[in-house]
Amino acid sequence: xxxxxxxxxxxxxxxxxxxxxxxxxxxxxxxxxxxxxxxxxxxxxxxxxxxxxxxxxxxxxxxxxxxxxxxxxxxxxxxxxxxxxxxxxxxxxxxxxxxxxxxxxxxxxx
Amino acid sequence: xxxxxxxxxxxxxxxxxxxxxxxxxxxxxxxxxxxxxxxxxxxxxxxxxxxxxxxxxxxxxxxxxxxxxxxxxxxxxxxxxxxxxxxxxxxxxxxxxxxxxxxxxxxxxxxxxxxxxxxxxxxxxxxxxxxxxxxxxxxxxxxxxxxxxxxxxxxxxxxxxxxxxxxxxxxxxxxxxxxxxxxxxxxxxxxxxxxxxxxxxxxxxxxxxxxxxxxxxxxxxxxxxxxxxxxxxxxxxxxxxxxxxxxxxxxxxxxxxxxxxxxxxxxxxxxxxxxxxxxxxxxxxxxxxxxxxxxxxxxxxxxxxxxxxxxxxxxxxxxxxxxxxxxxxxxxxxxxxxxxxxxxxxxxxxxxxxxxxxxxxxxxxxxxxxxxxxxxxxxxxxxxxxxxxxxxxxxxxxxxxxxxxxxxxxxxxxxxxxxxxxxxxxxxxxxxxxxxxxxxxxxxxxxxxxxxxxxxxxxxxxxxxxxxxxxxxxxxxxxxxxxxxxxxxxxxxxxxxxxxxxxxxxxxxxxxxxxxxxxxxxxxxxxxxxxxxxxxxxxxxxxxxxxxxxxxxxxxxxxxxxxxxxxxxxxxxxxxxxxxxxxxxxxxxxxxxxxxxxxxxxxxxxxxxxxxxxxxxxxxxxxxxxxxxxxxxxxxxxxxxxxxxxxxxxxxxxx
Amino acid sequence: xxxxxxxxxxxxxxxxxxxxxxxxxxxxxxxxxxxxxxxxxxxxxxxxxxxxxxxxxxxxxxxxxxxxxxxxxxxxxxxxxxxxxxxxxxxxxxxxxxxxxxxxxxxxxxxxxxxxxxxxxxxxxxxxxxxxxxxxxxxxxxxxxxxxxxxxxxxxxxxxxxxxxxxxxxxxxxxxxxx
Numbered sequence: 001x002x003x004x005x006x007x008x009x010x011x012x013x014x015x016x017x018x019x020x021x022x023x024x025x026x027x028x029x030x031x032x033x034x035x036x037x038x039x040x041x042x043x044x045x046x047x048x049x050x051x052x053x054x055x056x057x058x059x060x061x062x063x064x065x066x067x068x069x070x071x072x073x074x075x076x077x078x079x080x081x082x083x084x085x086x087x088x089x090x091x092x093x094x095x096x097x098x099x100x101x102x103x104x105x106x107x108x109x110x
Numbered sequence: 111x112x113x114x115x116x117x118x119x120x121x122x123x124x125x126x127x128x129x130x131x132x133x134x135x136x137x138x139x140x141x142x143x144x145x146x147x148x149x150x151x152x153x154x155x156x157x158x159x160x161x162x163x164x165x166x167x168x169x170x171x172x173x174x175x176x177x178x179x180x181x182x183x184x185x186x187x188x189x190x191x192x193x194x195x196x197x198x199x200x201x202x203x204x205x206x207x208x209x210x211x212x213x214x215x216x217x218x219x220x221x222x223x224x225x226x227x228x229x230x231x232x233x234x235x236x237x238x239x240x241x242x243x244x245x246x247x248x249x250x251x252x253x254x255x256x257x258x259x260x261x262x263x264x265x266x267x268x269x270x271x272x273x274x275x276x277x278x279x280x281x282x283x284x285x286x287x288x289x290x291x292x293x294x295x296x297x298x299x300x301x302x303x304x305x306x307x308x309x310x311x312x313x314x315x316x317x318x319x320x321x322x323x324x325x326x327x328x329x330x331x332x333x334x335x336x337x338x339x340x341x342x343x344x345x346x347x348x349x350x351x352x353x354x355x356x357x358x359x360x361x362x363x364x365x366x367x368x369x370x371x372x373x374x375x376x377x378x379x380x381x382x383x384x385x386x387x388x389x390x391x392x393x394x395x396x397x398x399x400x401x402x403x404x405x406x407x408x409x410x411x412x413x414x415x416x417x418x419x420x421x422x423x424x425x426x427x428x429x430x431x432x433x434x435x436x437x438x439x440x441x442x443x444x445x446x447x448x449x450x451x452x453x454x455x456x457x458x459x460x461x462x463x464x465x466x467x468x469x470x471x472x473x474x475x476x477x478x479x480x481x482x483x484x485x486x487x488x489x490x491x492x493x494x495x496x497x498x499x500x501x502x503x504x505x506x507x508x509x510x511x512x513x514x515x516x517x518x519x520x521x522x523x524x525x526x527x528x529x530x531x532x533x534x535x536x537x538x539x540x541x542x543x544x545x546x547x548x549x550x551x552x553x554x555x556x557x558x559x560x561x562x563x564x565x566x567x568x569x570x571x572x573x574x575x576x577x578x579x580x581x582x583x584x585x586x587x588x589x590x591x592x593x594x595x596x597x598x599x600x601x602x603x604x605x606x607x608x609x610x611x612x613x614x615x616x617x618x619x620x621x622x623x624x625x626x627x628x629x630x631x632x633x634x635x636x637x638x639x640x641x642x643x644x645x646x647x648x649x650x651x652x653x654x655x656x657x658x659x660x661x662x663x664x665x666x667x668x669x670x671x672x673x674x675x676x677x678x679x680x681x682x683x684x685x686x687x688x689x690x691x692x693x694x695x696x697x698x699x700x701x702x703x704x705x706x707x708x709x710x711x712x713x714x715x716x717x718x719x720x721x722x723x724x725x726x727x728x729x730x731x732x733x734x735x736x737x738x739x740x741x742x743x744x745x746x747x748x749x750x751x752x753x754x755x756x757x758x759x760x761x762x763x764x765x
Numbered sequence: 766x767x768x769x770x771x772x773x774x775x776x777x778x779x780x781x782x783x784x785x786x787x788x789x790x791x792x793x794x795x796x797x798x799x800x801x802x803x804x805x806x807x808x809x810x811x812x813x814x815x816x817x818x819x820x821x822x823x824x825x826x827x828x829x830x831x832x833x834x835x836x837x838x839x840x841x842x843x844x845x846x847x848x849x850x851x852x853x854x855x856x857x858x859x860x861x862x863x864x865x866x867x868x869x870x871x872x873x874x875x876x877x878x879x880x881x882x883x884x885x886x887x888x889x890x891x892x893x894x895x896x897x898x899x900x901x902x903x904x905x906x907x908x909x910x911x912x913x914x915x916x917x918x919x920x921x922x923x924x925x926x927x928x929x930x931x932x933x934x935x936x937x938x939x940x941x942x943x944x
Binding site: 026083 | 771798836870
């Protein structure tokens with residue numbers, strides 16, 4: 001696809017690529033950061049990337065299917081739930097070690 | 111009401127009771143536990159009544175059924191969780207839920223002093239549910255689930271007082287013996303499925319309809335029939351697997367009444383009746399059934415002559431009566447088998463509950479040598495037990511007379527029967543009359559042989575009296591559902607044989623069945639009644655009129671008495687010939703094969719895995735990000751594979 | 766030219782999203798990370814809105830940029846975290862492997878989307894463009910009819926999560942207890 005063409009016609013693939021890039025950033029954050037809270041933020045980033053593709057698919061589906069948008073709600077619910085539990089875990093870790101390094105989760109084993 | 115809902119209520123009411131009592135198993139409040147359990151059984155009975163009522167009337171369907179979900183769908187095997195009430199299972203479901211409810215009610219009084227009534231009632235409800243599965247399932251597999259389930263509940267209830275080692279062992283014995291039978295049952299199911307490609311009752315019956323009667327010993331239907339009979343013999347306590355039932359009396363007495371007399375042990379008979387169209391095509395299998403049934407009837411009855419434990423006497427009586435039912439099945443009189451099953455459920459449940467009442471009154475004393483003269487202390491128990499006694503020895507017009515004489519008549523007249531089978535039946539009936547009269551005499555009539563100053567037997571409350579009275583009434587009139595034609599003809603109004611009419615078309619009959627001269631039927635009836643009465647009179651003379659005589663009589667035949675008293679040493683023989691060799695063989699196998707080959711082999715595998723594991727465990731170090739990295743690597747690899755990355759790269763750079 | 770302005774809007778929002786997304790993982794001070802994340806959320810809401818999903822965009826703003834972000838910032842304030850000395854985890858080899866595998870994922874997916882764009886993905890939205898109220902109505906229809914079970918399950922999940930979070934944070938007796 002020529003560059004100029006892709007600049008002029010924004011289509012589904014643009015949204016999907018954006019979503020993929022954002023997802024990759026989120027994954028990198030999860031893999032590389034040490035701070036638990038930042039890792040949680042990165043997970044939010046990944047979930048949001050997925051949301052973009054859901055909405056885009058819904059918009060570009062041939063018969064105006066709204067199921068993608070409905071799915072976004074479920075993703076959001078899961079994201080909120082995950083953030084709540086994750087932060088609760090982070091606080092307990094913080095209370096014990098005065099730091100929120102991911103490595104302290106090793107102490108959860110056993 | 112909707113049939114599906116009724117079926118659900120019928121099946122699930124005991125489950126609810128089970129869960130309710132199961133979750134509060136520590137509670138000692140027997141009133142709550144008992145009323146919930148009894149209520150659950152009662153609800154089951156009511157819904158069973160409603161369902162069965164749909165079968166009556168003009169143009170009523172032959173069966174009502176409900177399918178809940180597909181259970182197993184594998185290739186050709188299609189099994190649904192579907193239930194059916196047809197003319198056979200209708201009888202059975204009413205007996206089980208009806209008698210079951212009465213026995214639940216009785217238990218409320220009986221278990222009032224027990225430590226764990228909730229657990230007891232939970233098990234009782236569990237049993238009821240499994241029994242209903244067994245009866246109502248429309249295919250052999252569902253029946254098998256119920257079959258195993260009642261085995262489990264029976265095990266739990268026999269060993270209910272498990273702190274007593276002997277009782278726990280009795281439960282184990284029942285379980286293991288049943289397992290042998292169950293293996294046979296399973297083999298039978300496999301054979302039928304292999305042969306017909308289905309396990310559904312109606313489909314089996316439809317498919318065997320086109321087959322011809324097998325004359326040889328090795329036909330597939332004969333094989334299947336014999337396998338199934340092994341299962342039936344295990345559950346219904348026939349030779350050679352009957353040994354568990356007398357020991358099963360270790361459980362609480364209402365359990366003996368419900369499971370080991372009225373319902374569960376009749377499952378084998380019920381199964382054979384259900385598959386009667388298949389069995390009539392395998393006359394050789396039926397011959398075995400008849401011979402085993404007759405042998406069991408006689409053998410158990412003779413053992414019953416010399417037992418002193420009130421429940422053991424009743425237990426051997428049950429084994430013997432089950433033998434009668436199998437005798438009926440074996441000569442092709444499936445209707446008579448069902449008939450005797452029902453009447454037996456009434457009078458044997460009655461007698462067991464009566465014995466429970468006696469045991470309760472005598473403070474857990476079960477030895478009839480230490481009873482006697484209880485007539486004046488326990489009037490209701492005595493009166494109801496009396497009805498049961500007349501019913502079982504076969505005095506007209508009580509229930510046992512009709513059903514037992516029908517069996518004897520068919521044993522004689524059926525093309526599959528003959529004089530030897532009839533004679534065995536009459537001997538069994540004579541012994542039955544003798545030991546039952548002996549039981550009555552030693553327990554209720556003769557002089558008290560316990561310390562009347564210290565023991566004051568008295569009737570328990572209404573919860574124990576009501577079931578006794580209802581069952582007594584049923585034992586008295588239950589026989590009228592199957593009045594034989596020769597008697598019906600001379601009675602005013604000419605009542606027909608309702609049961610035979612009801613089962614018409616649901617059960618199969620062997621060819622040439624049901625012919626015989628009326629004179630002969632009258633004559634045989636007269637013979638069996640007079641033999642039973644004579645036998646009963648003799649017993650009365652022995653134990654009431656002249657209590658010294660039994661001892662003298664026994665002394666004149668010491669060897670025979672010893673043999674019978676020790677139950678023909680069957681347990682000992684089993685131990686010596688079967689169990690000990692198996693245990694010894696297993697021990698040898700363990701010491702040699704297991705240690706040297708199997709263990710060594712597993713150790714090699716184990717060490718190998720351990721080696722890998724110690725390397726691989728460095729991967730799993732608790733570092734969450736490293737775990738996430740594994741996921742990322744895997745995802746990347748999957749993507750590369752899915753998109754055929756190497757090939758594309760070759761295309762781009764190579765071409 | 767309306768088409769051009771719509772395209773321009775997309776590219777602006779996409780650039781903003783990518784930039785702020787990058788900031789989330791690159792900033793060493795967690796507070797800045799949080800702010801960058803909020804920024805990302807807002808621009809994603811913009812993108813969603815530009816796709817015509819007005820209601821979802823609103824929820825995105827309220828739930829993510831509002832509630833979830835407040836949660837994050839509050840916890841950060843609670844911990845009183847300073848600029849991190851070591852923001853990234855240790856290990857040169859594992860770091861390389863991580864970046865490489867993530868790069869492969871991102872690269873392969875993007876390339877795959879791009880290469881198959883003409884054949885598979887439509888470039889024009891479906892003709893059924895409806896008004897905001899109409900689409901919200903349709904969405905409600907879906908949620909409360911087709912997905913009613915999942916919807917209720919989500920409700921139950923949230924309840925469980927709420928209880929779980931409370932239970933977790935009570936393990937050592939609240940944030941003030943420092944015994």
